[in-house]
Amino acid sequence: MNKRWISLVMALIILLGMIPTFASAASTDHWVNQKPDNLLTSNQDVCYGNGKFMAVTDEGGILTSSDGTSWTYYKPENTLKLSSISCDNGQFVAVTRAGLASSSSDGVIWKTGHTLNNYLSLWGVSYGNGLYVAVGNIVAGNTGAIYTSTTSETPDLWTNRNVNTTSVLKGVTYGNQKFVAVGQNGTILTSSDGVSWTSRNSGTVADLKGVKHLNGKFVSWAVNGKTILTSVDGVSWSMITTSGIICVECESVNSGVLHSVTYGNGTYVGVGSFNSIYTSSDLVSWTKSHEGAYGSLNGVTYGNGTFIAVGNRGDIFQNIDLPTYTVTYNSNGSTGGTMPTDSNSYEQSATVTVLGNTGSLVKTSNTFAGWNTAANGSGTSYAANATFGMGAANVTLYAQWTADPTYTVTYNGNSSTGGTVPTDSNSYTQNATVTVLGNTGSLVKIGNTFAGWNTAANGSGTSYAANATFGMGAANMTLYAQWTADPTYTVTYNGNGSTGGTVPMDSNSYTQNATVTVLGNTGSLEKTGNTFAGWNTVANGSGTSYAANATFGMGAANVTLYA
Template sequence: MVLKGEFMLVLQKARFVKLVLAVHLITAFFFFAVPEATATGVETWHERANGSGIVYFEIAYGNGNYVVSGQSSIIYSDDCTNWTAGTVPHSDNFVDVDFDGVTFWAAGYLDATLLNSSDGESWTLVSTGDAADHEHYNAVVQGGGTVVTGGGETLTYEGGLFYSTNAGVDFTPVYPSDLDVIDDVIFVDGSFVAGGDFFDGTGPTDKIYLSDDGISWNEVLTGFGTHIQALAYGDDLIVAVGQGGIISSSDGLVWTQTWTGTELYGVAWGNGIFVAVGLTGTVLSSVDGITWTPQTSGTTYHLRDVGFGDDTFFAVGQNDWTDDLYVILQSDRIGLFEDGFESGNTSGWSSSVGE
């Protein structure tokens, strides 16, 4: 026979066990159910390098190295802190660098120079073009066996797209019109997307260019005066940034303006997060490409480009358009609920502007 007092004791123990289980279930729910994107890691940025003498334009990551392209120089680092000059066989203003999953590609603006490298350290001259033939390269990408470059001069609006089917040795020009400037090209799910603008007689107007093979292209007018500078793709969304703000599209055909404000020059996607950078240290982040949140970069330098790799975002900037002071920034590790790492500590952790 169970006495009344004993029964109450058993009941209290049962309730206590249920309470403990409930607490554990709630804790587990919040730990596992909260998306990593809510703890982005882009709220805190660390200065990894600064100096003078070189203007740096673009940044990329691949094969264990961070690579930054610049004026007559390309530098690389395996920790985003200690940088070494790569071996470059031809001098040019390398305004773009891209990693296709296997190889780095660098595009030169002055001589339409194209370089490639497996590690960002030693570079090979692939080809040079004819600047008089509008081949002022602003961007390069490789996809599906085709290398595509985009270029043009902002002052004259003479440029276009160029494609190569023999690994960048020979290029064929594709001029959407004599008034186009291409500032960025990306390879998305087997297709190419290029962004730029054209002069319609009254001012620059945005244009998007779409191609399945890099040879035949379709033009899309966005309807916005964004003056597209850079493109990124993630979570089935294309995001374009520029001097007029940010626009986005799920198919490349219909575009929506999602943010207006400070001039933006670079955008990247990684671990479910978009990051855009621009004038006077501007950093914006978004988990959906639609709603953007300002972040504190800790610098007033103009951030030219942002990239993603090794679970962190990294950006390169210039103090003023007329000087050669530069800075390289890196965010905390993405997806952590605590600070990723302190400045200078990279242990334990595993992207344009034309002329």
């Protein structure tokens, strides 16, 4: 049982390895002309096969490319008036308006057969079931013609199949084991072997420009762009009336509207005059995705994940995805929050709407001030919801920060008579916490005691003690020293029973510990039968005695000195 499962797994791996891989297809909204410089050839048809795009020109030139972007031009000596090319069966086969057919295995070296009718114009060629089929018309009489060649004979021997049609045949394809050829007046011919051909009812008399087997069915288009025919088996045909394939200029110059159609990556692409390119998902509704002022696109194909349309003036249009660019937001030194994220991809010239500070970015001591294309603010500034056109490079928008205003705290001695005021060298933003300093410089004021700080010199503001805190406002702050007046005391002289003279008068007020100089008997006090003997703090002399000019330190109470 285990061996059986191993065998099944190995078989699955082998099958998966056989599935081809394809390049992802670009959008059909944008087209770029990839023609080589100075190339003015009239490109008639294009196909993809054997890993190459091959285009043929009316001048007989060959254009080759592996990616549709870079093209190489060759002009073989033996090719001219090329009108159509087949890239099937690992070989390139081109036919001409001069009735010739040429073949190449590499697209560089070509071999041309000269056995066809010299009065023949060939407009289409296809391969299927080991046979090449070329269609066109006999120039004399303008009747339809079909020629075939086997793979072993190509392109040396072609056989006229003598079809009975008076209509010029413009295109041929192979699919569903059947060849289908189309032409003027709604002509459709089918054949299973390329030899015997049967006329089919198309339901229209419109001139059919070409036919291809696309997306599992045959698709033929009228040159007027208004009618498209489809068939699964090539026998029964359905008519589609298109919408959106409009070319007023084409009608005015009778140049035809729709020249070629192809299919790839779920999309039909049609091309025509004035370098018009149309796209559709259903062959009914078409959208014009490109238009020029002149020129004509004559052929279109799909391969390697891309569409290629070729035309006059050397034009080779390829659908491309335009490069896209991003917008990145940079916090530029933030200390918190997250950057906005723009997940969009923008093509050049697309409108970008600037995001706001959606992630609440913050930066200490700064205020968010929008975005700028330069970190230092020297570029272009944008506010939230502003718009700009995307350039040809990625954009980084840097957060801009405006430094918050800062304020100072200054200390004022407020009439101090000694010491120094504290110094706060900090700068504070609004609402920052300030810690109040103490009397670190030993401020003093005679007759006063330091009592803290206040926002007003006269103490009418807010008071703060050392180490108190407050939130900084939106202005500088001055804190004024507050002083409490020390208590004062007096010295009074008492005559203590004197009978004449007057007591001295000391009009001073003394703070505690202040030095008092004792006055003498300046008022000539006298007492009958007594002699003045100085002063004493007690009337009966039991206190402290002081002579004139003696000194003492004032206590915490008024003093009376008794004669």
